[in-house]
Amino acid sequence: MRKETPVRADEIISFGPFSLRASERLLTRDGVPLELGGRAMDVLLALVAQANVVVSKEDLLAQAWPGVVISDGSLRYQITMLRQALGDGQDGARYVSNIVGRGYCFVAKISRTRAEPEEAANEAAERDDAPVEPGLPARPVQLVGRTDDLAAVAAQLAKGRFVTLVGTGGVGKTTVAVQTGHDLLGDFAGAVVFVDLAALTDPSLVPTAIASMLRLSVRSADPVPSLLAYLRERRMLLVLDNCEHVIAAAAALAERIFQAAPGVHILATSREALRVQGEYVHLLNPFASPPDLPGLGMRELLMYPATRLFVDRAGASGTSLDLHGGDAPVIADICRKLDGVALAIELAARRVSTYGLHQTATLLDERLALSWLGQRGAQPRHQTLQATLDWSYGLLDAVERRVLCRLSVFVGYFSLDAARHVADAQDLSREQVVTAIASLAEKSLLAIHPSGTFTRYRLLESTRTYALSKADEATLGGASLRHALYFRQQLQQTRKAPDGAPEGADLANVRAALAWSFDGGRATDLGVTLAAAAVPAFMARSLLAECHGWSKRALAELAPALRGSATEMQLQSAIGLSQMFTRGNSDEVRLALERSLDVAEALGDAASQVQLLGRLQIFHERIGDFVASLACAHRCAQVAGTIDDATSVATANSLVGLCNHLLGDQPQARRLLEAAIAAPADALQASHVYAGFDLRNRTFIALARTLWLLGYPSQAVALAQRAVDEARQLNHPVTLCIALIWAVSVYLWVGDLERAEHDIRRFIAYAEAHSLTPYLAVGRGVMGELAVRRGDAARGVQALQDCLVELRESRYELLTTAFNLTLAEGLTATGRADDALKLMDDTLASVHAKGDLYSLPELLRVKARALCAALPPRMQEAEACLAESLASSRQQGARAWELRAATDLARMWQAAGRRQEARALLEGVRAPYTEGFETADLRQADRLLGETEDAAA
Numbered sequence: 001m002r003k004e005t006p007v008r009a010d011e012i013i014s015f016g017p018f019s020l021r022a023s024e025r026l027l028t029r030d031g032v033p034l035e036l037g038g039r040a041m042d043v044l045l046a047l048v049a050q051a052n053v054v055v056s057k058e059d060l061l062a063q064a065w066p067g068v069v070i071s072d073g074s075l076r077y078q079i080t081m082l083r084q085a086l087g088d089g090q091d092g093a094r095y096v097s098n099i100v101g102r103g104y105c106f107v108a109k110i111s112r113t114r115a116e117p118e119e120a121a122n123e124a125a126e127r128d129d130a131p132v133e134p135g136l137p138a139r140p141v142q143l144v145g146r147t148d149d150l151a152a153v154a155a156q157l158a159k160g161r162f163v164t165l166v167g168t169g170g171v172g173k174t175t176v177a178v179q180t181g182h183d184l185l186g187d188f189a190g191a192v193v194f195v196d197l198a199a200l201t202d203p204s205l206v207p208t209a210i211a212s213m214l215r216l217s218v219r220s221a222d223p224v225p226s227l228l229a230y231l232r233e234r235r236m237l238l239v240l241d242n243c244e245h246v247i248a249a250a251a252a253l254a255e256r257i258f259q260a261a262p263g264v265h266i267l268a269t270s271r272e273a274l275r276v277q278g279e280y281v282h283l284l285n286p287f288a289s290p291p292d293l294p295g296l297g298m299r300e301l302l303m304y305p306a307t308r309l310f311v312d313r314a315g316a317s318g319t320s321l322d323l324h325g326g327d328a329p330v331i332a333d334i335c336r337k338l339d340g341v342a343l344a345i346e347l348a349a350r351r352v353s354t355y356g357l358h359q360t361a362t363l364l365d366e367r368l369a370l371s372w373l374g375q376r377g378a379q380p381r382h383q384t385l386q387a388t389l390d391w392s393y394g395l396l397d398a399v400e401r402r403v404l405c406r407l408s409v410f411v412g413y414f415s416l417d418a419a420r421h422v423a424d425a426q427d428l429s430r431e432q433v434v435t436a437i438a439s440l441a442e443k444s445l446l447a448i449h450p451s452g453t454f455t456r457y458r459l460l461e462s463t464r465t466y467a468l469s470k471a472d473e474a475t476l477g478g479a480s481l482r483h484a485l486y487f488r489q490q491l492q493q494t495r496k497a498p499d500g501a502p503e504g505a506d507l508a509n510v511r512a513a514l515a516w517s518f519d520g521g522r523a524t525d526l527g528v529t530l531a532a533a534a535v536p537a538f539m540a541r542s543l544l545a546e547c548h549g550w551s552k553r554a555l556a557e558l559a560p561a562l563r564g565s566a567t568e569m570q571l572q573s574a575i576g577l578s579q580m581f582t583r584g585n586s587d588e589v590r591l592a593l594e595r596s597l598d599v600a601e602a603l604g605d606a607a608s609q610v611q612l613l614g615r616l617q618i619f620h621e622r623i624g625d626f627v628a629s630l631a632c633a634h635r636c637a638q639v640a641g642t643i644d645d646a647t648s649v650a651t652a653n654s655l656v657g658l659c660n661h662l663l664g665d666q667p668q669a670r671r672l673l674e675a676a677i678a679a680p681a682d683a684l685q686a687s688h689v690y691a692g693f694d695l696r697n698r699t700f701i702a703l704a705r706t707l708w709l710l711g712y713p714s715q716a717v718a719l720a721q722r723a724v725d726e727a728r729q730l731n732h733p734v735t736l737c738i739a740l741i742w743a744v745s746v747y748l749w750v751g752d753l754e755r756a757e758h759d760i761r762r763f764i765a766y767a768e769a770h771s772l773t774p775y776l777a778v779g780r781g782v783m784g785e786l787a788v789r790r791g792d793a794a795r796g797v798q799a800l801q802d803c804l805v806e807l808r809e810s811r812y813e814l815l816t817t818a819f820n821l822t823l824a825e826g827l828t829a830t831g832r833a834d835d836a837l838k839l840m841d842d843t844l845a846s847v848h849a850k851g852d853l854y855s856l857p858e859l860l861r862v863k864a865r866a867l868c869a870a871l872p873p874r875m876q877e878a879e880a881c882l883a884e885s886l887a888s889s890r891q892q893g894a895r896a897w898e899l900r901a902a903t904d905l906a907r908m909w910q911a912a913g914r915r916q917e918a919r920a921l922l923e924g925v926r927a928p929y930t931e932g933f934e935t936a937d938l939r940q941a942d943r944l945l946g947e948t949e950d951a952a953a
Helices: 040-048 056-062 072-086 117-128 147-160 173-183 204-215 224-231 245-262 304-314 327-337 340-357 357-371 378-396 399-408 416-423 430-442 461-470 474-496 505-523 525-540 544-556 565-581 587-603 606-622 625-640 645-663 666-678 695-710 713-730 733-750 753-769 773-789 792-809 815-829 833-850 852-870 877-891 895-911 917-926 938-952
Strands: 010-013 018-021 026-029 095-098 101-108 113-114 162-166 192-196 236-241 264-270 280-285 413-415 447-451 454-458
Touching: 018 040, 040 056, 040 072, 040 113, 040 733, 056 072, 056 101, 072 095, 095 833, 147 162, 147 264, 147 280, 162 173, 173 192, 173 236, 173 264, 173 447, 192 245, 192 505, 192 666, 204 224, 204 245, 224 245, 245 264, 245 852, 304 327, 327 340, 340 357, 357 645, 378 461, 378 713, 399 416, 399 461, 413 416, 416 430, 416 454, 430 792, 447 877, 474 505, 474 525, 505 525, 525 544, 525 565, 544 565, 565 587, 565 606, 587 606, 587 666, 606 645, 606 666, 625 645, 645 666, 645 852, 666 695, 695 713, 695 733, 713 733, 733 753, 733 773, 733 938, 753 773, 773 792, 773 833, 792 815, 815 833, 815 852, 833 852, 852 877, 877 895, 895 917, 895 938, 917 938
Parallel strands: 162 264, 162 280, 192 236, 236 264
Antiparallel strands: 010 018, 010 113, 018 026, 095 101, 413 454, 447 454
């Protein structure tokens, strides 16, 4: 017989369309991984190691089940599974042959190759470091008895897209869901998102929880439309875990996602079916246990997943079981009485190391008999797990019980530091608390979740509910108070830290602390200060609607002693900013921001004054009052000049620079905007937490527009694209929308209509996905501008008129002048010159009153065109308008507007026979340009210069 050739760790074994990597226990067919159970893989490796040689059944059993006596039936079953996976016998392919009376033989031709180190490293990295979306827990270390369930769930997800895992508490629904998520990472290119709904107490927050895990901002009272818009064109696996306590809300939303997003596959876990259209229910049954038959031995014991799980977990706890003696029937009896529920089995198995197998069975019998009947009103699905938890609770000492009940106030994961603060009271030392936490974790009452260099803990939902029922009111009250105080302190410290990251705050526990504080007036003063401390965390995650709700609640409960305090300042500011973006630019927004500023001034808090003046500047800019906006920016600069703070100075430079750009002083705007950008890199870092968007990014895009006006079109386009690219990396929706819409204005100015349309469509899609309603009207207005530029003036005029009505209703006037300019051009093109003139006169009066004078030269030029198109033409007035446009352009330093006005005036003079004057004017304006010769305005000027030269010749 040929000697065995061991499979090297770095080898790839190939046969037919299959490749086998032994070190990774990975079998692929044409590069696609195949699911193969652990025992079947062991059998395959043993056969391949002696390919074309008969391997006896005894040898295969010894290699696949080392140290365990197993029946031939188990081997035959694994051979069957292996043949099915390989397609043995299909289309004449043969791989595993049964040699009667001798054993099995791998009969296919194989080849062995060495994996290239770089290739192996890359493939390992692709498997081990696959891009896991937020919240996908670690892959289960060992999953017993769920191979068929995993295969069925994966197949049904591929076929029908919507599967709900249904089963009793503790049966392992979450474990199967997590394993499925990891198994399908490759199928969904890493887009597997795990949403734990157990942290929610309010069903209305189900859409918000999903949006938060998707890092999708929520800016409206109803986040569902933006969530559906975001998911509509995406392909991903969405895992909704623990739906039962919010089942109506979860079911309704899951059904809408299933119908609206054909690329989204949904895997839900619940103790009952969602009962909605499209759902396929996969019942996750408890593990099968051996029947109560005499003569049960080790071989029969290990054929059942329930008893295999018990043996595995008991062994992991350091227990050595005598499976050849009398232990097998006792183990089988325990598993039957626990109904094969995975959690109950694990809890029982871990007790064996302390009490021994037979005493554990006795204790279990007593506890189970006492609690199986339970209360008459108890839900049936709670009874089995209730019995297990009663038993487990009875094994805890007094300190462990107190700590467990106190930890029940946590929602979701928590750190050891948080647990110590909450569980530590006068009756327990910190050492006792730490010891008890370790013991609870060892006893499986605390789930452990490694997170980087730290470990986090979590009470399973059923365990937390049980512990809450065991805690008296005084215990819960004290723990909840310490819980709220802890998270308030964490939020306050994070905000004070120079490198603080409020986006990393534990909002699930913050929400729970806020709800407890305000509920029944338990600790309203604490709730008020906690809400104020939580504002940056809500802002950082763009949860503006939720921020507004908690801030309003806190302000309503504000005690007289806190009037005029930093707490009121923070709450008023949060209300103003969040409402501005979610509900429009109302007087309530202005009053809230002004009150916040008054408090900051009374407190002498200069840094806060800078931030608040910045918010007021944004408000006045959005409503179109550019004079008031400039006044706020100047006040901001004055305050910033009194303190030694780089952030405040950079903020002031950015705001004043932007205002100068809008008011028509382009050289001054450039100087200030470049000064803001030249500040230290972290001076405006994460400014979206306080300003509502990233101020540094907006500075870049404002500078891009300024450079175009100054006559540097190539630099303007490059900077605009850079701003858009960086905004996308920030993953902050308002910042990206601002970058996109202002970049589109640059592209329109240079005449790049294709790029403008591409980016405005992205802008509209993003605004729709994130419920930025005013921006949707803006997007439709820009599409109207594009129609006018492309010659479809009638359609463009209608779109612009509709857009302006919508923007006026929401008091969003920032872009009104720009849209009026194009609307006037469209009216002129459709023969409505008189309407265009009326619109231009009204707009000119508005810009003089409100201050956005940067567009004054262009308004005068467009008015001149309307005068030329009037019946009869009013050429003398048109020439006067163009002359005024030239003068205004030169005063502003806006060479771009000057070039346009000079081109129109030169064309008018040439038509009147004044060719030399026309050429002299246009050459003088054209000469300073050193770049952007491919842009529309310069090409048009060059063509006209060529025409004047030809005419002169």
